[in-house]
Every structure is written in structure tokens, then in C-alpha cells.
Amino acid sequence: MxxxxxxxxxxxxxxxxxxxxxxxxxxxxxxxxMFGMLGFNPAQALYVYFIAPLLxxxxxxxxxxxxxxxxLIGVGLSICYRSNNWNIGAEGQFTMGAILGSILPVVxxxxxxxxxxxxxxxxxxLGGALFGAIPALLKNKFGANEILTSLMLxxxxxxTLDYLVRGPWKNPEGFNFPESRLFSDAALAPSLIADSRMxxxxxxxxxxxxxxxxxxxxxxxxxxxxxxxxxPRAGNFAGFSKERMILFAFMTSGALAGIAGIxxxxxxxxxxxxxxxxxYGFTAIIVAFLGRLNxxxxxxxxxxxxxxxLGGEAAQIELGIxxxxxxxxxxxxxxxxxxxDTLIHYHVKFVSSKKKEAV
Amino acid sequence: xxxxxxLQAKSLTKKFGxxxxxxxxxxxxxxxxxxxxxxxxxxxxxxxxxxxxxxxxPTSGQIYWKGQEVHLADPAQARTLGVGMVFxxxxxxxxxxxxxxxALALPKGTKIGPLAKRVExxxxxxxxxxxxxxxxxxxxxxxxxxxxxxxxxxxxPELIIMDEPTSVxxxxxxxxxxxxxxxxxxxxxxxxxxxxxxxxxxxxCDTATILRHGKLVEHCxxxxxxxxxxxxxxxxxxxxxxxxxxxxxxxxxxxxxLQKLSLPPASPFAVPLSDxxxxxxxxxxxxxxxxxxxxxxxxxxxxxxxxxxxxxxIIINEIESGHKGVTARxxxxxxxxxxxxxxxxxxxxxxxxxxxxxxxxGSDKPLKSGLFLQRNHAGELGIRISEAFDVRxxxxxPNAGSLSGGNLQKFVVGREIDRGPTLLVVSQPTWxxxxxxxxxIRQALLDLARQGAAVVVISQDLDEIFxxxxxxxxxxxxxxxxxxxxxxxxxxxxxxxxxGVHGAEPETxxxxxxxxxxxxx
Numbered sequence: 023m024x025x026x027x028x029x030x031x032x033x034x035x036x037x038x039x040x041x042x043x044x045x046x047x048x049x050x051x052x053x054x055x056m057f058g059m060l061g062f063n064p065a066q067a068l069y070v071y072f073i074a075p076l077l078x079x080x081x082x083x084x085x086x087x088x089x090x091x092x093x094l095i096g097v098g099l100s101i102c103y104r105s106n107n108w109n110i111g112a113e114g115q116f117t118m119g120a121i122l123g124s125i126l127p128v129v130x131x132x133x134x135x136x137x138x139x140x141x142x143x144x145x146x147x148l149g150g151a152l153f154g155a156i157p158a159l160l161k162n163k164f165g166a167n168e169i170l171t172s173l174m175l176x177x178x179x180x181x182t183l184d185y186l187v188r189g190p191w192k193n194p195e196g197f198n199f200p201e202s203r204l205f206s207d208a209a210l211a212p213s214l215i216a217d218s219r220m221x222x223x224x225x226x227x228x229x230x231x232x233x234x235x236x237x238x239x240x241x242x243x244x245x246x247x248x249x250x251x252x253x254p255r256a257g258n259f260a261g262f263s264k265e266r267m268i269l270f271a272f273m274t275s276g277a278l279a280g281i282a283g284i285x286x287x288x289x290x291x292x293x294x295x296x297x298x299x300x301x302y303g304f305t306a307i308i309v310a311f312l313g314r315l316n317x318x319x320x321x322x323x324x325x326x327x328x329x330x331x332l333g334g335e336a337a338q339i340e341l342g343i344x345x346x347x348x349x350x351x352x353x354x355x356x357x358x359x360x361x362x363d364t365l366i367h368y369h370v371k372f373v374s375s376k377k378k379e380a381v
Numbered sequence: 382x383x384x385x386x387x388l389q390a391k392s393l394t395k396k397f398g399x400x401x402x403x404x405x406x407x408x409x410x411x412x413x414x415x416x417x418x419x420x421x422x423x424x425x426x427x428x429x430x431x432x433x434x435x436x437x438x439p440t441s442g443q444i445y446w447k448g449q450e451v452h453l454a455d456p457a458q459a460r461t462l463g464v465g466m467v468f469x470x471x472x473x474x475x476x477x478x479x480x481x482x483x484a485l486a487l488p489k490g491t492k493i494g495p496l497a498k499r500v501e502x503x504x505x506x507x508x509x510x511x512x513x514x515x516x517x518x519x520x521x522x523x524x525x526x527x528x529x530x531x532x533x534x535x536x537x538p539e540l541i542i543m544d545e546p547t548s549v550x551x552x553x554x555x556x557x558x559x560x561x562x563x564x565x566x567x568x569x570x571x572x573x574x575x576x577x578x579x580x581x582x583x584x585x586c587d588t589a590t591i592l593r594h595g596k597l598v599e600h601c602x603x604x605x606x607x608x609x610x611x612x613x614x615x616x617x618x619x620x621x622x623x624x625x626x627x628x629x630x631x632x633x634x635x636x637x638x639l640q641k642l643s644l645p646p647a648s649p650f651a652v653p654l655s656d657x658x659x660x661x662x663x664x665x666x667x668x669x670x671x672x673x674x675x676x677x678x679x680x681x682x683x684x685x686x687x688x689x690x691x692x693x694x695i696i697i698n699e700i701e702s703g704h705k706g707v708t709a710r711x712x713x714x715x716x717x718x719x720x721x722x723x724x725x726x727x728x729x730x731x732x733x734x735x736x737x738x739x740x741x742x743g744s745d746k747p748l749k750s751g752l753f754l755q756r757n758h759a760g761e762l763g764i765r766i767s768e769a770f771d772v773r774x775x776x777x778x779p780n781a782g783s784l785s786g787g788n789l790q791k792f793v794v795g796r797e798i799d800r801g802p803t804l805l806v807v808s809q810p811t812w813x814x815x816x817x818x819x820x821x822i823r824q825a826l827l828d829l830a831r832q833g834a835a836v837v838v839i840s841q842d843l844d845e846i847f848x849x850x851x852x853x854x855x856x857x858x859x860x861x862x863x864x865x866x867x868x869x870x871x872x873x874x875x876x877x878x879x880x881g882v883h884g885a886e887p888e889t890x891x892x893x894x895x896x897x898x899x900x901x902x
Contacts, residue, residue: 031398032783241752242742249728249739256728258687259719260739261708 027368037366042312042319044365045358046326052354062341070340071333071347081336083220085328087290090223091116091282091299093324095306097234098275100315104238105251107271111157111172112279113303114179115150119280120287121183122149124202124294127209128191134208142209142284150280151273153179158272162265168272176303184296191294202294211289221289223282227324230278235317247271279303300331301349308356311363327352385448387412387571388433388464388540393442395428402428404595405442410540415562415572417582417603420592421615421787421815426575429592430542433573434466435459465538467529469545475518475650479511483532504531507561518650522672523554530561541565542573547581549673552843552876559585577615577816578844579608593617616816623823623848628831630851633663636804636835637684637715638696642703644683652676654683657861659854661835663803666826667864668850669839672879676859677839678720681808684837685717686710697804708743716740716802718794720809720839722786726793729782733774734763736781737796744800762799770795771821787818794822798829805829808839823849843872855879 053071054064075081095112102109123146126138156175160166188200196203211221238244250257250267258264287298309327313319334348392405403425410416420426431437433444435453443450446462453459456466473482480497487496497513504511509527517525526546533541543562547555562572562585576582582589583603591598591614598614606614637660644654654676661667671677682688684695690703697713707717717740719725727736737759742748747758763778770791774784781789790811797805810826811819827849830836839856840846846853847867854864855878862878 240754242738242749242754243752245735245738245742245754249731252730253724253728255721255725256739259685259707259717259725261686261706261711261743263706 024373026371026373027364028371029368030366033366034369038314041362041365042314042323042359045312045355045362048358048362049351049355052358053351056347056350057343060343062343067337067341067343071337071351072329074340075329075332075336081332083215083218085325085332086224087219087221088328088331089324090221090227091286091302092306092309092327093227093321094223094230094282094285095275095279095303096309096313096320096324097230097317098278099306099310100234100313100317100320101237101247102271102275103251103310104315105247105267105271106254107158107161107268108169109154109157109172109272109275110169110307111154111174111176111303112275112306113299113301114172114176115154115276115279116283116286116299116303117176117179117183118153119146119150119277119283120294120298121179121186121283122146122280123284124191124205124287127205127288128202128294131203131206134206136208138206138208139211139288142288143281146280146284147277148280150283151277154272154276154279155269158269161268168268172272183294183298187294187296193293200296204293205288209288210292211285219290221285223285223289226281226285227321231317231321238317243270279306305331305352308352308359311359312355327355330355384412386410386445387447389445389448390429390433391443391445393429393432393439393444395425395432395437396440401595403432403439403592406592406595406597408433408590408597409600410571410573411588412539412571413566413569414587415566415574415585417586417589418573418575418592419577419579419582419589419611419615421577421817424592424615425595426592427544428595430466430544430573430575433459434464434542460536460538463537463539464542465533465536465540466542467526467533467544467546469548471525471529473517473525473528476516478514478516479520479528480513482517482528483535486532487535499535500531503534507531507534507564508557509561522549522674523551523557526550526558538570540571540573542575544575545577546574547576547578548841551672551879552872553880555581579611582611583608591615612816623820623827625827625849626831628664628851630662630664633665633833634699635660635696636663636698637661637806637837640694640696642680642683642690642694644679644688644690647679647688652679652859654679654859657859659861659864661804661837663833663835664830665851666830666836666838666849667852667854668846669837669854669856669861670843670846670875670879671839671841671856673841675856675879677808677856679859680856680861681717681719681806681839684806685719711740711744714803716797716800716805718797718805718807718810720812722789722793723782727781727789730780732763732778732780733767733772733784733792734759734778736792737762737766740796741800762796766792766795766799769799770825771818787814790814791818791822794825798825802829802834804835804837806837806839809841810838811840811842811845819845843875846875 050068054068057064057067075085095116099109099112123142125145126142153175157168157171160171161168187202191202193201193203211223214220214222214224246262246267249260250262250264254264287294291298305327309320309323313323330348330351334345337343337347338345386409388410390406390408392407393403394401394405395403406429418426428437432439435456435458444453451462480493480500483500484491484493484496500511500513504527509531511527511531526549546558550558566572574586586603589601589603593615603611639657639659642654642657646653652675683690686705686707692701692703695703697710697715700713702710702713723729728739734756738748738754748755760778767774772788772792774788784792794807794810810822823845826836826838838849850867852864852866853870853875855862855875857879
């Protein structure tokens with residue numbers, strides 16, 4: 023008995039959407055196994071992890087708060103990945119957006135105006151876009167591999183943030199803690215519902231989903247992204263510039279990551295701290311692929327991955343399981359998506375070894 | 382015939398999903414005969430020979446080798462029996478030499494030294510002279526084909542399958558190949574010869590099997606048929622001859638002018654273009670002949686603007702365009718159809734309507750308003766093109782990749798002609814296209830020219846060139862010969878230009894490699 027992968031004549035469109043479902047199922051099963059081996063009742067652990075957070079309104083709001091940055095970054099990354107640009111540095115662009123946007127509330131903290139927050143968002147977008155432009159320019163000028171450069175630049179951004187909050191931007195009234203000033207009210211992200219943590223980021227995420235959906239389906243630019251990603255030679259023949267597309271994809275996804283970054287610090291956190299993200303920029307890569315690089319799909323994938331963060335926190339509180347399990351879950355999920363995506367182009371065939379000999 | 386056939390296939394059927402690529406095909410190959418396998422593209426010739434070579438397994442039916450039923454699991458087994466195959470597309474490594482390339486196909490542990498000697502012996506014996514230590518990158522296409530043939534002969538096959546071997550050769554190289562084939566057949570080896578060139582089949586082959594839509598149409602003796610009757614059997618109906626009139630271009634404007642166009646090679650094995658000059662007027666068709674790989678694709682890329690050149694090297698409709706991009710050149714009235722249909726002229730995974738947008742987004746104003754695409758208009762254009770050029774499709778707006786080669790070619794040519802360009806540059810317009818579609822495309826190119834457009838056809842198909850060209854130039858190693866009126870050109874003259882003999886009188890031509898081989902034989 024032998025298992026063979028045979029190439030399909032055409033990619034299966036059914037499998038394109040079934041593959042994420044299959045991957046999620048396998049992830050949950052593997053999770054059950056993992057909890058079992060750790061000595062927990064798998065059913066109870068999975069309940070705490072994936073079901074309980076959906077049952078009260080506080081957690082549901084928290085789900086939206088965590089999904090917003092994932093979706094914002096994820097739709098941006100979908101532009102990169104569809105155009106065949108491998109931006110792995112969204113975490114860095116997120117951080118740079120947060121840093122640049124925070125200039126107003128940290129350096130010019132006395133200036134409070136209704137314009138403060140909108141300007142912060144614009145600066146955040148600029149920071150992310152400019153930081154995203156670096157790997158794009160390196161790729162265009164020198165053919166440098168964008169996977170490596172964008173990933174390495176992430177650490178540059180994280181260390182820059184670390185330096186700022188421990189050095190020049192440290193809060194003078196902060197008892198020497200490595201934190202910036204608390205943002206003034208004008209600099210905080212407005213709440214969507216009074217007295218809740220649900221802030222305007224969720225709205226930004228929904229707008230981004232709609233905008234990118236229209237970009238892909240209705241505009242020449244979206245057409246250009248798809249053509250250059252799928253068949254660069256035909257894209258060149260169509261008169262589309264690969265170099266300009268690289269810059270466009272990196273700067274747009276950088277801007278969206280930057281917006282997510284500044285909203286994260288102006289919303290749930292309220293100041294700059296050495297760690298402002300639980301790895302949103304990396305998790306968003308999983309979100310983008312789980313959502314099939316389709317903005318609507320990414321919206322749902324973002325909610326699911328946000329649940330894995332919430333579940334991790336809940337499991338730590340209720341069962342005393344390390345919250346690192348959320349990272350494990352995300353890794354397992356990505357692994358299964360990539361494995362299951364093989365089924366889009368191949369189907370599995372069981373060949374009995376007897377038959378093979380007989381031929 | 383009373384003797385046992387070398388190879389016999391009985392009601393071979395091969396299904397791909399619901400499609401029957403071969404439907405109960407019978408075939409008998411006698412020892413020592415040259416057997417032609419004729420059919421349009423998509424008729425199932427390749428599927429049939431792949432089953433005979435063990436590369437595909439039949440869905441049903443039997444194969445007999447010298448009267449014994451055999452099951453061919455893979456090509457290695459077929460080779461052991463004595464079946465060899467020379468593919469149309471060579472599988473050679475440019476950076477290795479001749480003998481190294483041959484050794485790659487042989488069992489592990491073959492010693493290079495003795496093999497080199499044998500390669501030279503065998504190649505010399507059959508009039509296919511090869512030097513064992515020549516780098517493949519430096520060889521012509523004809524010489525590369527010799528490597529494939531010698532590689533096949535080293536296994537001492539009794540049946541040699543050849544897939545369109547002359548499509549890449551100059552007329553002189555083809556003649557040389559025919560001598561080799563005759564010699565092989567005299568030795569008692571059989572040859573199964575796939576072709577769509579009817580003249581050479583009539584000249585060479587003892588019997589012919591004709592396929593159409595996967596079914597056997599007829600076994601016949603080509604000598605008893607005419608080219609027209611063979612074509613009718615292949616296509617199923619008679620093919621309309623192209624109608625042409627002689628153009629008067631004396632007062633017509635120059636639509637395309639090339640002035641000393643040079644282009645460095647893009648990669649170590651690419652061909653540089655050197656000092657190409659050409660002037661094409663509205664109303665005429667100028668053909669650029671040449672053996673594949675002599676700079677045709679480089680020339681196309683330079684003309685279309687996919688590669689940058691000095692501004693004054695390319696002048697389109699009296700405007701210096703060497704620096705302009707593809708879209709800007711299209712806006713000047715130029716249109717381009719590259720050789721590669723899928724992945725260059727069209728995106729396989731996009732529907733036809735979006736493939737209309739691909740080349741016409743810049744020149745057709747109604748295709749977009751502001752940032753947004755007008756998909757309805759693109760859909761209408763797709764339908765208009767499909768109707769005008771008889772593009773047959775299974776769905777209203779199918780993906781380009783799902784069309785057959787001929788239908789997609791009609792679409793990509795139609796997409797450009799539909800625009801009414803004043804200059805059309807088209808590369809291999811009917812490559813791999815069935816006779817009916819080819820006639821339609823050639824007529825459309827001629828009609829476009831007669832309406833006042835300049836048409837440049839880059840082609841390897843000399844029959845096609847003589848059918849539609851008003852003037853012919855030949856490209857060889859990146860140099861272009863002077864474009865001369867078709868009346869002044871002969872097959873022989875073109876053949877010599879293809880081999881790089883510019884402006885020499887036939888009697889002063891130095892002995893070419895081909896002639897040396899001929900004498901040595």
C-alpha cells in the first residue's frame with residue numbers, strides 16, 4: 023500500500039475553501055491531543071479555549087479588539103501576497119506606525135485638539151508605509167530577497183521602540199518604568215460603544231476590508247495586482263511595472279499595518295510600552311492565508327485567530343496552562359493550512375503495491 | 382503483408398476525465414517502414430505515441446510488439462523492448478557538452494571516454510556529425526536535434542518515434558534528416574513520424590495513419606494522395622485558400638522603422654541583436670523568417686517595448702518609441718501578439734473578458750472610468766472578438782487556459798486586430814494551430830494589411846511566410862537580412878540566409894557542415 027499525490031488537471035475550487043475548514047478541524051484535534059498529553063481533560067480545555075470566550079459580552083468585545091489589528095494587517099498583506107511579494111515584516115511596520123504616530127502625544131503632549139487623533143493615524147500610516155518601502159526599494163535596486171530584509175527590519179523597529187521607551191521618550195513621571203507618557207484624551211482612539219474597550223479600530227478594519235475588496239474586484243490596480251502576481255510576463259506585456267507594484271504593495275500593506283499599530287497604542291494600551299503587540303504582524307500572515315487572501319475571508323480568519331489569543335488567556339487563568347499555547351495553536355494551524363492547500367492542486371491516491379508490481 | 386508487424390495497436394482508448402483523447406485507435410507499423418502519423422493539433426497524435434512509448438497508460442485496448450501483447454508501464458520498459466523517441470522539445474542542458482548530455486540519459490556508471498568515441502562513431506555513420514566535447518549552448522537547433530537522435534540510436538531501437546522533427550530545421554537541415562531517416566529504414570528500423578507538413582510526408586512516408594478528434598480516420602498510402610486530399614482527411618472539410626492581392630505601397634506612410642537596433646543579450650545564452658534596420662509601410666506584410674532561437678524573441682520584446690532600447694532605434698508612426706513602454710506604443714496605434722499564448726499573451730487563470738483588459742486597458746478608453754474597470758464593456762468586447770474570429774468555447778466567458786490552442790490563438794490575434802491597429806507585430810501567428818484556424822488567422826492578417834496597417838510577421842513556418850508575405854527578411858544570430866520582395870525569394874535562398882550566408886552567390890558558398898556530412902556519408 024502506497025500513498026501517491028497526483029496533480030489535478032485544474033485546481034479544485036471546492037478544496038480552496040474546504041482546505042481551511044479541514045485545517046481548523048485538524049488543529050482542534052491536535053490541540054485536544056496536546057492538552058491530553060499535558061494531563062488536562064481535552065474536552066474541558068477545548069471548551070475553555072474556544073467556546074467560553076464566545077459566551078459573554080466582555081469577551082466578545084475583546085475578540086473584536088484583538089481581531090481589528092489582525093484584519094487590518096491581513097488585508098494589507100493580501101495585496102503583497104497576491105502580487106507575489108513576500109512581506110514578512112508587518113510586525114515592524116506595525117511598530118514603526120505606532121512610533122511615528124506617537125510623536126504627537128509623547129513629544130507634543132501639550133497640543134490637544136480634535137485633530138490630534140486623525141493626525142496620529144495619518145502619521146502611523148506614513149511610518150508603516152515608509153518602513154515598508156525599505157525592503158521594496160532594496161528588492162527593486164539590488165534584487166535583495168524581501169523575505170529576509172522585511173523580517174530583519176522588524177527587529178530594527180522593535181529595538182527602536184525599546185530604546186525610545188527606555189531612553190528619550192521615557193515618562194518623566196513614570197518612576198523609571200520603561201513606558202512613555204500616558205496619552206491625553208485627545209490622543210486616545212474613540213470608543214465605538216460608551217465605556218467599552220471596543221474602539222474605532224474595528225471600524226477601520228471593516229472599512230479596509232471593503233476598500234481592498236473593491237480594489238481587487240473593480241479597479242485596474244487590483245487587476246494589475248492579480249496579473250503581476252499570477253503571470254509576471256503577461257503583466258509586463260500588459261504594460262504594468264513590476265517595480266512600481268513592489269513599491270505599491272509594500273507601502274500599502276505597511277500603511278495598513280502602521281494604522282493598526284498606532285490604533286493599538288492609542289486604544290487598548292494608551293501609551294508606548296516596550297511590547298505593544300502579541301505578534302499581530304506575524305499572526306496576520308496566518309490570517310491572510312487562512313482567509314484565502316480574500317478580504318472577506320480575512321475578516322473571518324481575523325476573528326478566529328483573535329479567538330486563539332483570547333482562549334490562550336482564558337486557559338492560563340482557568341487551567342493554569344501557559345498562554346504560549348496560543349502560539350502553539352497558531353503554528354499548528356499554519357502548518358495544517360499549508361499542508362491542506364496541497365489538496366487544491368493534488369489529490370491523494372492510494373495505490374496498492376501489488377497492483378504496481380503487476381503492471 | 383504476411384509478416385508479423387513490428388508494432389500493432391488494437392482499439393487503443395485514452396480518456397482524460399470525460400474527454401476521449403484517443404477513441405479505439407488502431408495502428409500497424411511494419412518493420413522497416415516510415416509511417417506517418419497525421420492530424421491537426423489536438424487530434425490525439427501525442428497521446429497515441431505517448432502510450433506507445435509507455436509515458437501514458439491506455440484506458441483500454443492492447444499493444445502488440447512483434448505479435449506479443451505488452452504492457453508498457455514506463456518509457457524505460459519501452460526502451461528495453463526497442464522503442465526510442467525523439468521529442469519535439471529537446472531536453473538538453475546548455476551548460477554541458479554533447480557527450481555529458483547523452484550520458485545523463487544512460488544508466489549510471491557509463492564511462493564518458495568510450496561513450497564519447499561511440500557517440501562520434503554513431504553520429505558519423507548516420508550522417509549526423511557531432512563533436513563529443515562541444516558545448517550544447519554553442520550548437521544550432523539542428524545540431525541539438527542530432528544529439529537527441531544519436532542518444533536514441535545508441536539504444537539500438539527497432540522503432541523510432543519522431544515528433545515533428547522538421548519544425549525546427551532549415552530546409553537544408555531537413556533534407557539531411559530525410560537522408561538519415563531513409564538510411565535507418567533501409568537498415569530495417571521502423572520510424573513513426575509525426576508531422577503536419579504534407580509535402581514531406583508525401584515525399585518520405587510509406588504509409589500514413591490519419592487521426593481527427595481522437596479517432597482514426599484512415600490508413601492510406603500518401604503517394605496515392607494529394608496534399609489537398611490529405612488536408613481534407615485531417616481537417617474533415619476542405620481548407621479555404623488564403624486570398625491575396627498585390628498591394629501598392631508606394632505612397633503609403635512608413636509605419637515602423639528600425640534604425641540600427643542593437644540589444645545586448647539578457648542572459649549568457651541569449652542572442653544579442655545587432656544593427657537591425659527595417660522599414661515597413663502601411664498596407665504590406667513583412668515576414669521575418671529564421672530558425673528558432675536566432676533573436677526572434679529578443680526582437681519581439683524590443684518592438685513591443687518589453688525591453689528598453691535607444692529612443693531613435695524604433696520609430697512607430699513617425700514617433701521615436703525606443704524608450705516608450707508597451708502601453709504608450711499601443712496608444713500610438715501599435716499592437717502586439719507574442720509567440721507564447723499562455724503566460725505571455727494571456728493569463729491562463731483569468732476569463733477572456735479580463736484578458737481583453739490585459740492588452741487594451743490603456744488604448745480603449747471605455748474599458749475604465751476613473752479608477753474603475755468597466756467589466757460589461759470588456760465582456761462585450763470578448764463576445765465581439767469571439768464571434769468575429771470564430772473562437773469556440775464551452776462557456777460564455779471561460780478562463781483563457783481552458784481554450785484549445787487554436788481557439789486561444791484566434792482570440793489573442795482577434796483581440797489585437799479588433800482594435801484596428803495601424804501596426805501589428807505578431808510572432809508565430811499559427812504555431813501549433815489547426816489548418817482551419819491557421820487559414821482564418823492568415824486571412825485576417827492580410828485583410829488588416831490591405832486596410833492600411835503595417836503587419837510584421839515573425840515566423841518559422843516557410844509555407845506560411847510564402848502564403849502571406851509581401852517582403853521577406855531572414856534573422857540569423859541576431860542579424861536581419863535585407864527585406865526582399867517575395868518574388869525575388871526562393872526556399873533555397875531563404876535556407877542559405879537562415880544558415881548565415883548573407884549576400885553570397887550560391888556557387889561561392891563554403892561547404893557547410895551539412896554538406897560535409899553529406900559527402901562523408
